[in-house]
Amino acid sequence: MAYSHVAHDCVLGKEVILVNGVHLAGQVDIDDFAFVSGNVVIHQFTKIGCHAFIGGGYRVVQDVPPYIMAAKEPLTFTGVNLVGLKRAGFSNEVLRNLKEAYRLLYRSSLNVSQALDEIRKTLPDTEEIKNVLSFVENSERGII
Numbered sequence: 001m002a003y004s005h006v007a008h009d010c011v012l013g014k015e016v017i018l019v020n021g022v023h024l025a026g027q028v029d030i031d032d033f034a035f036v037s038g039n040v041v042i043h044q045f046t047k048i049g050c051h052a053f054i055g056g057g058y059r060v061v062q063d064v065p066p067y068i069m070a071a072k073e074p075l076t077f078t079g080v081n082l083v084g085l086k087r088a089g090f091s092n093e094v095l096r097n098l099k100e101a102y103r104l105l106y107r108s109s110l111n112v113s114q115a116l117d118e119i120r121k122t123l124p125d126t127e128e129i130k131n132v133l134s135f136v137e138n139s140e141r142g143i144i
Contacts, residue, residue, distance in 0.1 A: 001018060001019050001020045001022075002020045002021075003020055003021050004018045004019075004020065004021060004022040004023065004024075005022070005023045005024065006018075006024045006028075007024055007025050007026040007027075007028070007044075008026045008027070009026055009027045010024050010026065010027065010028045010029070010030075011028075011029045011030070012030045013030060013031045013032035013033070013034070013050065014032045014033070015032060015033050016030050016031075016032070016033070016034050016035075016036075017034070017035045017036065018036050019035075019036060019037050019038040019040075019056070020038045020039070021038050021039040021040075022036050022037075022038065022039070022040050022041075022042070023040075023041045023042065024042045025041075025042060025043055025044035025045075025046075026044045026045075027044055027045050028042050028043075028044065028045070028046050028047070028048070029046075029047045029048070030047075030048040031047075031048060031049050031050035031052075031066065032050045032051075033050055033051045033084075033088065034048045034049070034050060034051065034052045034053075034054075035052070035053045035054070035084065036048070036054045037053075037054055037055050037056035037057070038056045038057070039056055039057045040054050040055075040056065040057065040058055040059075040060060041059050041060070042059075042060040043059070043060060043061045043062075043141075045140065045141060046060055046061065046062065046063055046064075046141055047063045047064070047135075047139065047141070048060070048063070048064045049063075049064060049065045049066025049067065049068070049131070049135050050066045050067070050131065051066055051067045051081055051084055051085060051088065052064045052065065052066055052067065052068055052069075052070065052081065053068070053069045053070070053081045053084055054069075054070050054071070054075075055069070055070065055071030055072075055078075058070070058071060058072070058073060058075050059073075059074075059075065060075055060144075061074075061075070061141075062075070062139075062141050062142045062143055062144045063135070063139040063140075063141050063142065063143050063144070064143070064144055065077075065102075065105075065132060065135050065136060065143050065144075066128075066131050066132060066135055067080055067081055067085060067098050067102075067128065067131075067132070068080055068081055068102060069081045070144055074144075075144050076144055077102065077105075077106045077144060079102075080095065080098050080099050080102055082095060085098070090128075094126065094128055097123050097124060097126060097128065097129060098128055098129075098132070100122075100123060101119050101123055101129055101132050102132075104118050104119055104122075105119070105132075105136070112136065112143075116133060116136060116137065119132070119133060120133065
């Protein structure tokens, strides 16, 4: 949309939405179907996962995992992007699995490595869960 800036070597997936005033520094990767609200600035080398939703007016300085909503200052996990995922046709079972994965990752007393191990042990090996695990394990800037 208007007044957005995409710097050098950025990669945007299919059907990514950048609302007015979004600014991407160099080498930002935004995966398919992500939604970046107005006046968001994204630090160089940051990655945004598929179907992620970032609230308006925030700074993104770490990677944003797939399928989540991110807001507040500093930017943090605020829940699974249920509305976007339902609109995209995700099943209730997939939504339950994602909610449990992110509960383990963000709302339990486990550290990230322990949470990933618990996700592997307790949740089905679906494409969405694989995406979450891969994204977190391969994050170079750390996740929000």
